Amino acid sequence: MDKLVIAIVQDQDASILIEEVTKANFRVTKLSSSGGFLKSGNTTLLMGVQEDQVKDLLKIIEKNCKTREVATSLLTVTMPGESYAPYPVNVTVGGATVFILDVDQYIRY
Known part of the structure; x- marks a missing residue:
């Protein structure tokens, strides 16, 4: 299938x-997307493959999409009338x- x-x-x-x-002869469609915790830019890739090609494709994805830590600041909530203070945190992103x-059906023209 x-x-x-x-x-x-x-x-x-x-x-x-x-x-x-694409070097491995897979076709790919790129869609820009965003979301997640940091509201950073993401890319959504769509790839139609045969069942016996899935493992090879997953290896390529795993090899090229590593997690990393980035520093960001979150605003801490304070009492009314007080100012907001940034709170630095390291967050794991990527992967x-x-x-x-x-x-059901896959047609390529």
Whole structure:
């Protein structure tokens, strides 16, 4: 059965991942997206593959989408009339969120 692989990755990982995926002869569609905890830019990749190709594709995604720590500041809530104070925290970002869906029909023109 054919599969639709949806990978949500950080923008900074997207370019190299797309390059590596296409180098391995996979077709990929790129969608810009955003969201998550830091409201940072993400890229959603759509890839239609045959079932026996899924493992190879997942290896490429895993190799090119690593987690990393970034420093950010959160605002602490204070009592009314007081000012907000930034609170620095390290947050783990990156990696990839991958969904693999069965496809009833996959047509390529």
